[in-house]
Amino acid sequence: MVLAVTGSTGHVGGRVARALAPAVDRLVVRDASRAPRLDGDPEVVEAAYDDAAASERALRGVDVLFMVSGAESPVRRAQHRTFIEAAARAGVRHLVYTSFAGAAPDAVFTLGRDHHDAEEAVRGSGMAWTFLRDSFYADFFPMFADEEGVIRGPAGEGRVAAVARADVADVAVEVLRDPAAHTGATYTLTGPEAFTVREACERMTVALGRPFSYVPETLDEAYASRRRWSTEQWQLDAWVSTYLAFASGDLAAVSPDVERITGHPPRTLEQSLLGD
Structure with missing residues (x-):
C-alpha cells in the first residue's frame, strides 16, 4: 500500500505522519522546505489543492490518501474539488478526509457546508472513502x-462536544493502518462531554492559570464587533456562525467513535489544552 499524507506541516497531519512513519511513502505539501523529517525518509512532493496538474502528478502511484481539509477561504470548495478530482484521475483508491461533525448543505456553521460539498465530491469520484467528521477543536x-481573555459571541448556553486535535489524529492513524476495514465509514469525533462557552471559560481559567470569561452577544453585536478584523462577508459569517452552531445544540451529542476506534477515551478539555 502506497500511503500519501497531506497537511504534514500542520498539527493533525503532522501528528498522523509522525505516528505512521516509516509507513508513509509520500508527503504532499505546498512548501517542501517546511515538510517534517520522518523515519523512512518519505518522498516530498509540492502541490496546492487548487493546482490540478501538480496534484495529479503528486498523487500518481498512491493507493491511500489522507486529505486534511484546506484552509478557510471563499474558494475552498473549488480547491477541494480540484484536488479530489485530481486524486481520482491519478488512480488513488481510497481517500480519508477530515470533515466536520455538522457537515450538511444547510449546516448552521457556514464552513460545514464546504465539508458537505467535499464529501459529495468524494462520493461521486469512484474512490473508496472514509470521513472523519470532527467537532470543533477543543484546543x-x-x-x-481577546487579549483580556474575554470570549464574545451569540452562543447562548448551547453546548458543544468539542474534540482534541490529538484525538482526531489518533483516529486517522488507526484508520490508515487498515483502510479497507473502514471503507464507507463516517465517524463523528467528539470529546467526552459537551460544555457551554461559559463553562469552557471557567475551566480554562483553572487549567491555564489566567482569567477567561464569556460575554454573550446578539447577532447584530457579533457582526459589528468583528468588522474591525475583516469586512469579507464569508469570513464574518464563518466567525459568527461558529457561535450560532453552539447555540443551536446541533453539536452537543457525544459520540463513542474516538474510543471505539483508538481504544482510549477522548481527551477532556483540560487534557487538550495542556497536551499529552
Whole structure:
C-alpha cells in the first residue's frame, strides 16, 4: 500500500505522519522546505489543492490518501474539488478526509457546508472513502478570547462536544493502518462531554492559570464587533456562525467513535489544552 499524507506541516497531519512513519511513502505539501523529517525518509512532493496538474502528478502511484481539509477561504470548495478530482484521475483508491461533525448543505456553521460539498465530491469520484467528521477543536477555545481573555459571541448556553486535535489524529492513524476495514465509514469525533462557552471559560481559567470569561452577544453585536478584523462577508459569517452552531445544540451529542476506534477515551478539555 502506497500511503500519501497531506497537511504534514500542520498539527493533525503532522501528528498522523509522525505516528505512521516509516509507513508513509509520500508527503504532499505546498512548501517542501517546511515538510517534517520522518523515519523512512518519505518522498516530498509540492502541490496546492487548487493546482490540478501538480496534484495529479503528486498523487500518481498512491493507493491511500489522507486529505486534511484546506484552509478557510471563499474558494475552498473549488480547491477541494480540484484536488479530489485530481486524486481520482491519478488512480488513488481510497481517500480519508477530515470533515466536520455538522457537515450538511444547510449546516448552521457556514464552513460545514464546504465539508458537505467535499464529501459529495468524494462520493461521486469512484474512490473508496472514509470521513472523519470532527467537532470543533477543543484546543482552539483559548484562541476565541481577546487579549483580556474575554470570549464574545451569540452562543447562548448551547453546548458543544468539542474534540482534541490529538484525538482526531489518533483516529486517522488507526484508520490508515487498515483502510479497507473502514471503507464507507463516517465517524463523528467528539470529546467526552459537551460544555457551554461559559463553562469552557471557567475551566480554562483553572487549567491555564489566567482569567477567561464569556460575554454573550446578539447577532447584530457579533457582526459589528468583528468588522474591525475583516469586512469579507464569508469570513464574518464563518466567525459568527461558529457561535450560532453552539447555540443551536446541533453539536452537543457525544459520540463513542474516538474510543471505539483508538481504544482510549477522548481527551477532556483540560487534557487538550495542556497536551499529552
